[in-house]
Amino acid sequence: MNDPARRRADAMNAAEENFAGARLWAATRAPYLTSALFALTALIHEDAPPRPSADEHWNVHLNPEATAAAPVPELGWWLLHHVSHLLRDHHARARPYAPHVGEPPPDSAHTDVERWVRAADAEVNDDLDDAPADAISPETLGLPDGLLAERYAALLDLIDPPPHLRPCARPPFTGPAATTELERELLARAVAADIQARGTAPGGWQRWAQSALHPEVNWRARLARLVRRGLSRAAGRVDYSYSRPSRRSAAAPSIVLPALIRPLPRVTVLVDTSGSIGRTALDQALSELDGVLRAAGSRWAEVICCDTRAYPAQRVRSAAHVELVGGGGTDLRPGFTAAQATGADLLVVLTDGDTPWPDRRPRPYVVVCLFGDDHDAPGWASTVRLFEDGHDAPDRAGTVRQP
Ligand SMILES: [Zn+2]
Numbered sequence: 001m002n003d004p005a006r007r008r009a010d011a012m013n014a015a016e017e018n019f020a021g022a023r024l025w026a027a028t029r030a031p032y033l034t035s036a037l038f039a040l041t042a043l044i045h046e047d048a049p050p051r052p053s054a055d056e057h058w059n060v061h062l063n064p065e066a067t068a069a070a071p072v073p074e075l076g077w078w079l080l081h082h083v084s085h086l087l088r089d090h091h092a093r094a095r096p097y098a099p100h101v102g103e104p105p106p107d108s109a110h111t112d113v114e115r116w117v118r119a120a121d122a123e124v125n126d127d128l129d130d131a132p133a134d135a136i137s138p139e140t141l142g143l144p145d146g147l148l149a150e151r152y153a154a155l156l157d158l159i160d161p162p163p164h165l166r167p168c169a170r171p172p173f174t175g176p177a178a179t180t181e182l183e184r185e186l187l188a189r190a191v192a193a194d195i196q197a198r199g200t201a202p203g204g205w206q207r208w209a210q211s212a213l214h215p216e217v218n219w220r221a222r223l224a225r226l227v228r229r230g231l232s233r234a235a236g237r238v239d240y241s242y243s244r245p246s247r248r249s250a251a252a253p254s255i256v257l258p259a260l261i262r263p264l265p266r267v268t269v270l271v272d273t274s275g276s277i278g279r280t281a282l283d284q285a286l287s288e289l290d291g292v293l294r295a296a297g298s299r300w301a302e303v304i305c306c307d308t309r310a311y312p313a314q315r316v317r318s319a320a321h322v323e324l325v326g327g328g329g330t331d332l333r334p335g336f337t338a339a340q341a342t343g344a345d346l347l348v349v350l351t352d353g354d355t356p357w358p359d360r361r362p363r364p365y366v367v368v369c370l371f372g373d374d375h376d377a378p379g380w381a382s383t384v385r386l387f388e389d390g391h392d393a394p395d396r397a398g399t400v401r402q403p
Contacts (some may be wrong), residue, residue, distance in 0.1 A: 014068035015044050015228075020058075022075035029080065032195045032205065036083045039187055041178050049169040054082035056091035058184065059175030077130060081168060087188050088208060093149065094120070095295060112294070117167040119152035125203040134166045141165070146203060154287045154320035168274040188212050222384045223369060224225040224292045227348065230365040230382065231298070232263035234345035267293060267301040268344035268364070270335045272351035273326025276370050285350050285369055286319035302342045306335030313342055330355040336362055345373055353377055 019042045027034040041059045048061035052075065055061070060082060067075065074312035085091070097116035118136050126145050138145040143155050158292065179187075192209035195201045201209070269289065271282065293301060305311040307328035316322050332355040339347050339365055347364040353375025361380035368377035370385045377383045 008064065011068045012044055013062040015062055015064045016042065018067055018070060018072065018075060019044075019062060021072045022070075022079055022121075025072050025076035026079045026083075029076065030201070032198050032201045033080065033083055033191065035194070036087055036187060036191050037079060038244070039179065039184075040079065040083065041175070043175050047172045049172070051169045052078040052082060053169040053171040054086060055171045055174040056086070056174055057169070057177040058179060059085055061171040062174070067327055073130075074132070077128070077132070078168075080128055081124055085120060085168075086127065086184075087191060087212075088123065088149075089188075090120040090121075090124075090149065097291075097294065114167075115153050115156045116149070117170070118161060118165075119149040119156055121167050122152040122156075123147070123149040123204070125200040134164055136161065136167055144205075150291050151283070151287045154290055154318055157318045157320050159172045163293075171326075219384055219386050220288055223288060223367075223386070224295065225297065226344070226367045226382045226384055227289070227292045228295075230346040230348075230367050231265050231267075233365050265298070265345035266343055267298050267302045267346045267348065268313070268339045268342050269301050270328060270332065270339050270347060270349045270351075271303060271305045271322070271324065271326075272307075272332060272335075272349070272355065273305040273324050274355075275310075275327045276328035276330065276354060277350075277352050279324070281371050281386070282324060282350060289348060289350075289369075290319035302339075302344070304335050304338050304342070306332055306338070308334070310334040310338035311340065333358055341362065349377075349381070351377075 023037050023040070027037050039058055040054070041057075042062055043059045044062045044064050044067065046064065048063040048065040048066075051064050052067070053061045054233060060079065067217070094113070094116050097112040107314050118141075121136040122138050122141060122143065125135050126147075131137055138152070140150075141156070141159070143152060143159075147155075187211060192212035195205050195209040196213065199206075269286075271286075273282075289301075302313040302315055303322050304313050305325045306325075308331045309327035309328075311325045314322060330351075332349065335349075336347075336358045344364040347362065347366045349366060349368045350371070351368065352371040353368075357378045361378075367382040368381040368383045370377055370383055373385060
């Protein structure tokens with residue numbers, strides 16, 4: 001008897017077998033990812049897209065027919081691809097690019113998510129050979145390699161990716177959590193330790209292992225926390241406003257309706273461009289800040305570059321649009337004056353701290369991002385120390401001071 005149920009069962013079996021073979025193939029290709037590959041759970045079901053996809057609980061969604069028919073190396077490549085997303089925590093890192101819960105989605109929400117998905121593929125495929133012809137990588141995008149997805153996301157805001165490139169498939173639903181968050185974290189640390197011990201993995205994996213093994217130097221999380229706190233304190237000082245038109249006023253154009261929403265706090269970023277800070281470090285800090293501000297619902301910031309004088313404020317909607325000007329000596333005080341003139345509620349300062357500071361606490365809430373550990377910021381500022389990726393100083397990077 002060759003009824004549909006029987007054919008389905010055959011496809012399921014063949015898919016399962018092919019998955020097992022592909023996983024072994026992948027483990028041979030990248031031995032340092034073996035334990036991660038074997039932590040995957042295969043969910044074989046009809047709703048899965050033709051190409052493998054994975055959810056945040058480490059379930060790989062496999063289409064029975066397509067998986068049964070796929071060559072083992074092709075299937076194995078996709079397993080490596082998705083394990084890379086999972087280990088690098090791309091699902092959590094996507095959150096700043098997703099629409100905010102409980103808010104009407106901004107017009108850009110859809111494109112932001114698409115941009116993130118492409119950026120995450122660029123980070124992952126950078127370290128994977130033999131990608132499919134339509135895969136997104138720094139090379140196929142014409143962008144520099146070795147960057148993090150957050151940076152690719154900022155760069156993708158400036159270019160149109162070639163239309164034939166396709167990001168990886170997304171699963172139709174999130175499967176059951178077979179492991180706890182702690183187990184997944186321990187798995188990531190074990191993989192990272194293995195990568196460091198072998199020393200043969202591609203550069204992107206080495207850098208990832210370094211940061212995974214030193215979560216205490218995660219200045220990104222601290223920066224995000226301080227900026228969020230700054231925004232909420234600033235929001236508490238801002239009045240309700242009639243300045244924004246209500247959504248309803250479009251439907252009733254002759255009536256002026258008050259907009260009963262709080263305006264977002266005004267964010268100004270003061271960048272020390274005196275020349276003592278590396279361009280890479282500033283870029284990294286700016287793109288990180290980009291993600292943090294997006295996550296907080298802020299869609300633009302004024303940026304003021306300052307060496308010994310403050311340059312005209314740039315109003316940007318992404319870190320990639322910031323033009324870094326300056327290069328002289330350092331005195332950030334004119335920058336503080338200019339920032340207060342923009343009406344900033346929250347002022348984020350990027351500096352190595354080798355500058356005279358204002359004598360008094362400025363009106364805005366101030367978060368100082370200090371590069372390196374040679375200098376300190378005044379007591380009225382919240383401070384986070386930033387270290388360039390790959391040059392983290394574990395004992396000092398966690399230093400955060402609140403006023
Ligand atoms: Zn992908």
